[in-house]
Amino acid sequence: MVAPLPALPQGFLFRRRSESGKLSCVTHARSVRARQHSDQRRRAFCFLVASLVITFAVAAFAGLNATISLAASYFPNLSQTHLAEGKAFLNRGDVAEAIAEFRAAIRLQPDHAEAYYNLGYALGRQGDLDGAIAAYAEAVHLRPHDPAYADVYANLAHALGQKGDLDGAIAAWKEVVRLHPGDTEASANLQLALRKRGDLDRVVVAWQEAIRLQPGESLAYAGLATTLTEKGDLDGAIAAWRHSVRLNENDALAQLNLGVALGQKGDLDGEIAAYREAIRLKPNDPDFAEAYFDLAYALAQKGEVEEAIAAWRKAIRLNPTAGSERKRLGLARTAQGSLERAIAAWQARIRVDPADAFAHFKLGIALGQKGDVAGEIAAYREAIRLRPHDPNLAEVYHQLGKALAHQGAWRDAIETYQALARVKPDDPRIKHSLGDAHRVLGLTLLEKGELSQAIEQLGMTLRFDPANEEAKRALASALLTERTQRR
Structure with missing residues (x-):
């Protein structure tokens, strides 16, 4: 309820306002309304400012999160960029720059296995084996069961082998074989590491396991045959070589090795047949001249001297410098036969190559075994004449001295031993021989x-x-x- 207006005092009369009074009242009213509008504007402005502050704060927070998310997604891409740059530097041969890029990639992405792998490779090229091993080890630690990283294990195995850590190398090669069971190259390297450690029994077991996994792989049989030969199991080696050539009839090297094993077993006909097959597969290969040398010795031992000479001549035409190891092997086999055949074989060899000091030396040994001391001495002297200052012929001097002493030519024997002392001063037999x-x-x-x-x-x-x-x-x-x- 609205309160009534108060009563006017008596005698109070309304008077007509002047214009100025009217204006004064209007001005007052406008002033009041202006103050009201000003307050409203201030309140609206404050509200607007507060709204803007809140809006900007929210926007800033959202922007920060977006920036963080963007950075998080950007670093791996940047890491890949460093990796790509490192590979490019490596391809150009700039190993130091490549290493710096790979390290940068790892700093941005510490679990970057590929960057560790490439870092290991680059450090290995720089000769830092310890650094390479550490990087490879970290790469496979990050990806231990990834078949794609079998090569990393292989590189780790090579580096450990270079450092002389055979146990570590063997463990790494086993991981390669585990990830790639059919990798015959990895199996071969594992067997090689085991062989270096002298564990031939485990080498045999490993090759047998490789054959079980890959029964149609001729190289696995070849590896088994080689190991069995080292163990002295010729029958097992021959059987393995036969398996190998059955699986790969065009493997001339396997045929050659089969022939060697048959020769050591005393199967001369089988040996010759294997050599002929190897030669049929590679008749004009200079790197395969050894097959002709082997055939020549086998034929000479059998008494087929003219055929042996033909084989020797072919070997020398293909590769004049080949055959040193085969010569030694040939001696061992010809010595198993009659002395007459051994002598004929070495004489045939000299007919093919009169400058072969080794053949003259071996002829001298055969003649000495026969009791022909004069012929023995002549053969030794010819070997020395052909290579008078060769320390590799120290044995020739020693045998000549013994032959001269046997004949009673002691002064000549002493001169021979003195010549040996000049050719090979560190020969441990000199003092004893000269003293005697x-x-x-x-x-x-x-x-x-x-x-x-x-x-x-x-x-x-x-x-x-x-x-x-x-x-x-x-x-x-x-x-x-x-x-x-x-x-």
Whole structure:
């Protein structure tokens, strides 16, 4: 309910306002309304400012989250960029820059296995084996069961092998085989590491496991055959080589090795047949001249000298420098036969290549075994004439000295041993051989009554062999006899 207006005092009359009074009232009313509008505007402005602050704060927060999300998604891409740059540097041969890029990729993405792998490879190229091993190890630690990382295990195995850590290398190769069971190259490297450790039984087991996993793989049988040969199991080796050539009839090397195994077993006909098959597969390959050498020795042992000569000539035409190892093997096999065949084989070899000092040496040995000392000495002298200063022929000097001593040519024997000392001063047999030659010559001269020369030779004996009691007694006797004669 609205309160009534108060009563006007008596005598109070409304008067007509002047214009100024009217204006004054209007102005007052407008002033009140202006203040009201101003308050409203201030309130609206404050509300607007507050709204803007809140809006900007929300926007800023949302923007920060977006920035963080963008950065999180950007770093892996940046890491990949560093990886790509590193690979490019590596391809250009700039290993140091490549390493820096790979490290940058890892800093941005610490679980980047591929970056660790490439870092390991680059460090290995730089010669930092320890760094390479650490990087490879981290890569496979991050991806231990990924078949795509079998190559990383392989690189790790190679690096560990170079460091001499055979156990570590073996463990790494086993991981490669685990990830790629059919990888015959990895199996071969595993067997090689086991062989270096001397564990041939485990090598055999590993090859047998490889064959179980890949029964149609000829290389696995070849590896097994090689290991069985090292173990002395020729029957097992021959069986494995036969499996290998059955699986790969065009494998000339397997045929060659089958022939070698058959030859060691004494199956001369089988040996020759295997060599002929190997030659049929690679008749004009200079790297395969060894097959002709092997065939030549086998034919010579069988007494087929002319065919042996033809095989030797073919081998020399293909590769004049080949055959050193085969020569030694050939000697071992020809020595198993009759001496006559061995002598014929080496004489045939000399007919093909008269400058072959090795063949002259081996002919000398065969002649010596036959009892032809003069022929033996002549063969040794020819070998030395062909290669007079070759320390690899130290054995020729030694055998010549022995043959001369056997003939009683002690002075010549001493000269030969002295020549050996000049050619190969560190030969451990020199002192003993010279001491023995001087001793025998001294005793011989003492028996002949040539005291001064005997004393000289016996003194030389004690120079090379101070503990030789026989030489001491003989020298004392010679000195006493000489003193007595002077009186």
